[in-house]
Amino acid sequence: MEILDALLQGFATAITPQNLLLMMLGCVIGLFVGAMPGLGSVNGVAILLPVTFLVPPTAAIIFLAAVYYGAMYGGAISSIMLGIPGASTAVATVFDGRPMAMQGKADFALVAAAVGSFVGGTISVILFTLFAPPLADFALKFGPQEEFALMMLAFATFIGLGGDDIPKTLFSIAIGLVFAAVGLDEISGRPRLIFFDLPGFYHGINFLVLAIGIYGIGEILWTLETSQGEVKVSQASFTAKRVLEAFKKLKQSTLTILSSSFLGYFVGILPAAGATPASLMAYGVAKTMAKDPDSFGKGNIAGVAAPETANNAASTGSMLPMITLGIPGSPTTAILLGGMIIWGLRPGPLLFVNNPEFVWGLIGSLYMANLFTVIINIAFIPLFVSVLKLSFTILAPIIFVLCIVGGYAPTQDMHDVWLIVIFGVVFYLLRKLNYPVAPAVLAIVLGPLTERALRQSLVAERGDVMTFVERPLSATILFLAVLLIVLPAIKMMRHRKKREAAAEQDGL
Amino acid sequence: MTTRTAEMLMAVVMGLFSVFLMWKSAELEIGWIPDEGPGGGAWPFWLSAIMLLCCVVTLFRWWRRATPESRSTVQFMDxxxxxxxxxxxxxxxxxxxxxxxxxxxxxxxxxxxxxxxxxxxxxxxxxxxxxxxxxxxxxxxxxxxxxxxxxxxxxxxxxxxxxxxxx
Incomplete structure (x- = not known):
């Protein structure tokens, strides 16, 4: 009952005219951002975060969460109509979405994506509402030792589950953490890593500088490179009758949509995993569960519904650790978490105690954002499809301009804008060489929190390192972290041995 | 420039950058302060050391042709x-x-x-x-x-x- 009361309060917060308007605006912008090939929720949130300083934190998070949501819906549009994923989270949607569009069933695919997204979003918000308060309650017991252990777990998941080159992933984490250390050392109060004595480094490197550099400038460079060829937009005609027909067809996929919702939600909770692997896994599960697995990849409606359901469920799932533990579950939530710090909130379990209107306002808005997005999406699909015809040489310079002014606004220092461009180019090159860039963004957000947790624990225990393993909770979490790192390493070595053995046999 | 050369160059440049970061971190105390824990420079210093180690491992894997990039002879940028x-x-x-x-x-x-x-x-x-x-x-x-x-x-x-x- 307590939860229900709080939730009603949350709805009341979300429904105030300002918040409602921002939510709708966020949904529409998110749908546009998601629909543009190459741009996803993380780009939208990174580029738009600076403009939210205008409104109070609750309104700001409602707006950004709506952008996040909208982008998750919108990603399907370019996957289906162009055959180019609107974001990495919509990669799996291409598999069956594109063939359906080729067969003239683009409208069916778009409706399936929207309905799947809605169901996935709604189920996961309900799960979120049920899980968040007890988890936050439990997390109240955490001291700095546990906080540090949790951060280590977040980084370990990137190494263990990220699936990227391990030395390169670790490099990305470490460079993000070092950039976070620039500025003043919190404990001794002395300036640290002031490169070339430039005064701009005294206020540190804001995480937004790196995030806008990577997800603004770097991403556009990447898209300019990959979108050089001509793209062909599929045609879709929309009538109420066809939409109803699509609904009927979708009924057969009810079970797929339900299971993808749960799968997506729980995968989303894991840091590093997030919406992209969730959607791929849901696609795989739907295919194996299906009676006709062969029809997947050739335009099966369940193959569109499953990944779209899962990526929306995962995006809500990734907010759970962000709100309750202060650990982001995806790059997008990492940026939201950084935003919360700028707005003067302290992410973590205390949020439920100190800022209930913020937390419950956000949760309430998620229910409504879901409903709005599905309505706006289905009603205005032709409009969003026309976005795809917009030339990238118009879009790119406008996004660059947004990055530049957005990067300038928070600190009002041109130094940061220069850094954005430098980071954008360097991380674009790193990405081309298969260095994952998301861990660096996560690390620069978590960096100050991690170092503070580490040093606070040590100062309190007079430099006794054993404090991390003497506390059962932190010991358990650290053990899990070690396990996550060690397991893939063992698997890799076994794999190599097997390969060598096979090679030897071949030699004989 | 091939992707293979690019991977080597990037690892070398980032390795040098890590050394620079380590040197820069050492402006503050990087050792252990008794009864308190690590000094102000220790955190970035050891992280930069990890960066350096990663670059060395990447270079080693490049030499062994273990990464896909180190085997690629296509142009890094057309x-x-x-x-x-x-x-x-x-x-x-x-x-x-x-x-x-x-x-x-x-x-x-x-x-x-x-x-x-x-x-x-x-x-x-x-x-x-x-x-x-x-x-x-x-x-x-x-x-x-x-x-x-x-x-x-x-x-x-x-x-x-x-x-x-x-x-």
């Missing part, structure tokens, strides 16, 4: 990519340099004019509308609504009459 990248990054740098001189609004106007008209080859009408409307919108959004002053360089006096309207 001619078209190089061209669009040089133009884009060059015009961005020009935008920032000009911002210091003639302010952000006029620089944005010139940047959009250049990019939309000469890179994108769109019509003069569309170019004109976008490159004029964007800075005007940004001015009212940032200066009037958010009360954030963007840099104006030598063009500042031109804005005095506008200030009188919005404040």
């Amino acid at each position: 001619k078209n990519t190089r061209r669009i990248n040089y133009i884009t990054v060059g015009s961005l740098v020009a935008l920032l340099v000009l911002t210091h001189i003639i302010g952000i609004y006029f620089s944005i106007f010139l940047f959009l004019l250049f990019y939309i008209r000469f890179v994108g080859r769109h019509s003069w009408l569309l170019t004109g509308i976008l490159s004029v409307a964007s800075p005007v919108f940004l001015f009212f959004f940032f200066e009037a609504m958010l009360k954030i002053l963007l840099p104006k360089g030598y063009s500042e006096p031109l804005f005095y009459p506008l200030y009188q309207i919005i404040y």
Whole structure:
């Protein structure tokens, strides 16, 4: 009952005219951002975060969460109509979405994506509402030792589950953490890593500088490179009758949509995993569960519904650790978490105690954002499809301009804008060489929190390192972290041995 | 340059950068302060050491041809990519340099004019509308609504009459 009361309060917060308007605006912008090939929720949130300083934190998070949501819906549009994923989270949607569009069933695919997204979003918000308060309650017991252990777990998941080159992933984490250390050392109060004595480094490197550099400038460079060829937009005609027909067809996929919702939600909770692997896994599960697995990849409606359901469920799932533990579950939530710090909130379990209107306002808005997005999406699909015809040489310079002014606004220092461009180019090159860039963004957000947790624990225990393993909770979490790192390493070595053995046999 | 060469060069450059970071971190105490824990420089110092280690491992794997990039002999950037990248990054740098001189609004106007008209080859009408409307919108959004002053360089006096309207 307590939860229900709080939730009603949350709805009341979300429904105030300002918040409602921002939510709708966020949904529409998110749908546009998601629909543009190459741009996803993380780009939208990174580029738009600076403009939210205008409104109070609750309104700001409602707006950004709506952008996040909208982008998750919108990603399907370019996957289906162009055959180019609107974001990495919509990669799996291409598999069956594109063939359906080729067969003239683009409208069916778009409706399936929207309905799947809605169901996935709604189920996961309900799960979120049920899980968040007890988890936050439990997390109240955490001291700095546990906080540090949790951060280590977040980084370990990137190494263990990220699936990227391990030395390169670790490099990305470490460079993000070092950039976070620039500025003043919190404990001794002395300036640290002031490169070339430039005064701009005294206020540190804001995480937004790196995030806008990577997800603004770097991403556009990447898209300019990959979108050089001509793209062909599929045609879709929309009538109420066809939409109803699509609904009927979708009924057969009810079970797929339900299971993808749960799968997506729980995968989303894991840091590093997030919406992209969730959607791929849901696609795989739907295919194996299906009676006709062969029809997947050739335009099966369940193959569109499953990944779209899962990526929306995962995006809500990734907010759970962000709100309750202060650990982001995806790059997008990492940026939201950084935003919360700028707005003067302290992410973590205390949020439920100190800022209930913020937390419950956000949760309430998620229910409504879901409903709005599905309505706006289905009603205005032709409009969003026309976005795809917009030339990238118009879009790119406008996004660059947004990055530049957005990067300038928070600190009002041109130094940061220069850094954005430098980071954008360097991380674009790193990405081309298969260095994952998301861990660096996560690390620069978590960096100050991690170092503070580490040093606070040590100062309190007079430099006794054993404090991390003497506390059962932190010991358990650290053990899990070690396990996550060690397991893939063992698997890799076994794999190599097997390969060598096979090679030897071949030699004989 | 092949992707293989690019991977080696990147690992070397990032390795050198890590050494620089380690040296820079050592300006503060990087050792253990008894009864307190690590000094102020220890955290970035050891992280930079991890970065260096990662670069060394990447170089080793490059030598062993263990990463896909180290086996790839395709061009790291083909001619078209190089061209669009040089133009884009060059015009961005020009935008920032000009911002210091003639302010952000006029620089944005010139940047959009250049990019939309000469890179994108769109019509003069569309170019004109976008490159004029964007800075005007940004001015009212940032200066009037958010009360954030963007840099104006030598063009500042031109804005005095506008200030009188919005404040």
